[in-house]
Amino acid sequence: xxxxxxxxxxxxxxxxxxxxxxxxxxxxxxxxxxxxxxxxxxxxxxxxxxxxxxxxxxxxxxxxxxxxxxxxxxxxxxxxxxxxxxxxxxxxxxxxxxxxxxxxxxxxxxxxxxxxxxxxxxxxxxxxxxxxxxxxxxxxxxxxxxxxxxxxxxxxxxxxxxxxxxxxxxxxxxxxxxxxxxxxxxxxxxxxxxxxxxxxxxxxxxxxxxxxxxxxxxxxxxxxxxxxxxxxxxxxxxxxxxxxxxxxxxxxxxxxxxxxxxxxxxxxxxxx
Amino acid sequence: xxxxxxxxxxxxxxxxxxxxxxxxxxxxxxxxxxxxxxxxxxxxxxxxxxxxxxxxxxxxxxxxxxxxxxxxxxxxxxxxxxxxxxxxxxxxxxxxxxxxxxxxxxxxxxxxxxxxxxxxxxxxxxxxxxxxxxxxxxxxxxxxxxxxxxxxxxxxxxxxxxxxxxxxxxxxxxxxxxxxxxxxxxxxxxxxxxxxxxxxxxxxxxxxxxxxxxxxxxxxxxxxxxxxxxxxxxxxxxxxxxxxxxxxxxxxxxxxxxxxxxxxxxxxxxxxxxxxxxxxxxxxxxxxxxxxxxxxxxxxxxxxxxxxxxxxxxxxxxxxx
Numbered sequence: 253x254x255x256x257x258x259x260x261x262x263x264x265x266x267x268x269x270x271x272x273x274x275x276x277x278x279x280x281x282x283x284x285x286x287x288x289x290x291x292x293x294x295x296x297x298x299x300x301x302x303x304x305x306x307x308x309x310x311x312x313x314x315x316x317x318x319x320x321x322x323x324x325x326x327x328x329x330x331x332x333x334x335x336x337x338x339x340x341x342x343x344x345x346x347x348x349x350x351x352x353x354x355x356x357x358x359x360x361x362x363x364x365x366x367x368x369x370x371x372x373x374x375x376x377x378x379x380x381x382x383x384x385x386x387x388x389x390x391x392x393x394x395x396x397x398x399x400x401x402x403x404x405x406x407x408x409x410x411x412x413x414x415x416x417x418x419x420x421x422x423x424x425x426x427x428x429x430x431x432x433x434x435x436x437x438x439x440x441x442x443x444x445x446x447x448x449x450x451x452x453x454x455x456x457x458x459x460x461x462x463x464x465x466x467x468x469x470x471x472x473x474x475x476x477x478x479x480x481x482x483x484x485x486x487x488x489x490x491x492x493x494x495x496x497x498x499x500x501x502x503x504x505x506x507x508x509x510x511x512x513x514x515x516x517x518x519x520x521x522x523x524x
Numbered sequence: 525x526x527x528x529x530x531x532x533x534x535x536x537x538x539x540x541x542x543x544x545x546x547x548x549x550x551x552x553x554x555x556x557x558x559x560x561x562x563x564x565x566x567x568x569x570x571x572x573x574x575x576x577x578x579x580x581x582x583x584x585x586x587x588x589x590x591x592x593x594x595x596x597x598x599x600x601x602x603x604x605x606x607x608x609x610x611x612x613x614x615x616x617x618x619x620x621x622x623x624x625x626x627x628x629x630x631x632x633x634x635x636x637x638x639x640x641x642x643x644x645x646x647x648x649x650x651x652x653x654x655x656x657x658x659x660x661x662x663x664x665x666x667x668x669x670x671x672x673x674x675x676x677x678x679x680x681x682x683x684x685x686x687x688x689x690x691x692x693x694x695x696x697x698x699x700x701x702x703x704x705x706x707x708x709x710x711x712x713x714x715x716x717x718x719x720x721x722x723x724x725x726x727x728x729x730x731x732x733x734x735x736x737x738x739x740x741x742x743x744x745x746x747x748x749x750x751x752x753x754x755x756x757x758x759x760x761x762x763x764x765x766x767x768x769x770x771x772x773x774x775x776x777x778x779x780x781x782x783x784x785x786x787x788x789x790x791x792x793x794x795x796x797x798x799x800x801x802x803x804x805x806x807x808x809x810x811x812x813x814x815x816x817x818x819x820x821x822x823x824x825x826x827x828x829x830x831x832x833x834x835x836x837x838x839x840x841x842x843x844x845x
Contacts, residue, residue, distance in 0.1 A: 275651065320745050344751035352749050360742040364765060364840055374750035407841060420746070427750060 260332060261293035262463045263317060263350065263431050268292075268326035270312055270487075286312040287323065288487040294431060294463040301466040301478035301495065305510065309487040310467045314433045317465065318352040319343060348378055351424035355436035357416035361408040361423075367394065368404035371422045378427060390426060397422045397452060414445035421449070425456065433465045438473065450477060471514045475499060483507045526836060533832055537825035544821045545597075548814040549590050555808055576604060602818075603811030607803055612815040615800060620819050622691060623789070623796035627781050627823075629712060630719035634777065637724040639763075642731025646739060647758055657732065661725040669784050673718040673791040680714055687711050689793035715785075715792045722784050723777060730773055734766040741765075764838060771834040778827025782820055 268290040274282035286309045294300055302310045315321040317328060319335060327334045335346050354360040361370050372390035375381060381389065391401050397418040408416055417437065424432060438446045457464060468474055474481060475495045482492040491504045502508040577583060602612035645657035680686040687693065693707050738744060739762055747761055789798030797816050804812035836842055
């Protein structure tokens with residue numbers, strides 16, 4: 253953090269708050285704060301991890317950063333420019349720089365589209381290139397994530413979980429984003445596939461200077477991949493720091509609980 | 525590929541028709557008396573009645589009669605209607621055409637309304653739009669079709685703006701072609717409106733549910749992350765993805781409209797299959813009853829076939845199999 257402290261962040265959230273309300277007959281009967289005054293910075297070429305118990309607001313933060321949900325208060329700044337209140341065309345352009353990879357790759361891919369079409373679709377939406385160019389670029393991006401052209405005409409259901417996740421990554425990368433939000437993107441995968449995709453992402457991060465937000469339960473993965481960790485609890489960031497230090501000497505009792513509940517941590521440091 | 529699908533469905537439809545005809549025959553058999561019962565046909569020439577009895581083989585046992593009826597039916601002779609004093613096929617041809625005219629207008633209109641309202645309601649993020657949608661559809665669903673039809677009739681009578689029954693005005697034959705079309709359209713408004721109002725809320729609920737479900741799918745988030753405008757998202761991606769369950773509803777919509785039109789046709793005296801079936805049942809006009817039921821079944825089978833073809837056209841996954 254301190255090394256990057258002088259440089260302006262690529263994407264930053266300041267004072268982000270979001271609550272979900274349930275109403276009955278117009279009255280709010282239930283209200284839960286998903287995010288309360290959260291600050292977070294993502295830097296080019298670096299990985300920030302977001303950990304916390306279920307319901308702590310991790311995914312909401314990821315979705316707010318990816319502009320998929322509007323915060324009640326606070327700002328999302330891309331290169332210092334606020335996106336929350338920005339006019340729609342500007343938001344749309346910013347959208348393309350921030351891509352999300354979901355836990356459920358099967359659901360994240362339109363089951364009706366073939367692999368190559370799924371990857372080419374964002375290009376079509378962004379009105380980039382002609383049909384043939386888009387297809388070429390899609391195939392190239394698929395190669396980049398290790399999906400051979402022979403798989404181009406398969407549909408998601410004809411692919412394995414790991415291949416689907418690769419496809420989702422290819423789709424996210426095809427627009428050449430600057431920021432990747434990985435929302436539990438590895439949880440459904442077995443360890444060898446996980447390792448392949450993690451290596452792939454690391455490689456891509458170095459090559460493309462991607463800023464990554466890693467939302468994960470898996471502390472060993474976080475320890476391996478992240479440069480900085482933020483711990484979320486009840487919608488607040490209760491602690492942040494370098495993963496090794498934070499896991500070894502948690503200061504906040506909730507962090508200590510989380511760490512204690514994760515038996516894998518002991519092998520975490522050596523897992524890579 | 526598509527040919528085999530049609531063939532398979534057609535074969536299944538044929539089997540269904542066969543089953544319905546057997547069932548119809550058995551039910552008709554349970555009704556006491558027969559259509560050529562001399563007691564019910566006073567004043568008619570007994571020799572002619574005997575001729576008809578022989579022609580339809582009413583003196584023979586049931587299985588034989590059934591087979592005979594089938595062999596006549598496949599040749600297009602559905603028997604003779606005593607209450608209308610005409611061949612059944614002739615009556616049904618006109619009646620089915622009228623019912624088709626009515627449902628052929630009501631089904632697309634109901635779908636159009638349901639799609640617009642359902643998509644609108646599903647894409648509302650605020651509460652008021654959804655509450656209004658839920659309220660309006662619940663209200664319409666709660667009103668029985670009969671009350672709806674009578675209410676529309678009442679409005680028409682009070683306002684005097686629209687004809688309140690029948691297919692055409694008394695002076696229809698004297699009108700020019702354009703006026704004929706206008707006269708027919710005016711007569712269509714009330715029964716079509718009754719059918720649309722009974723069917724559209726049901727369909728709109730389905731549309732809303734399946735569109736909302738697709739909107740919540742992660743792949744929609746992925747599209748939004750590519751910066752897609754909302755209208756394009758809804759029409760190009762969400763609607764086709766929500767289309768499968770909806771396309772299978774097309775068959776259901778034809779079926780429920782056929783049964784609703786039975787009632788609406790009777791209330792609004794639209795000369796379709798509905799009143800014919802009612803008259804036939806009351807007059808124990810067995811051949812006409814079975815004929816009307818068969819034609820309804822045929823329309824139903826056709827509706828489902830259209831639904832299957834729609835799914836085939838809409839879903840690339842089925843096409844590539």
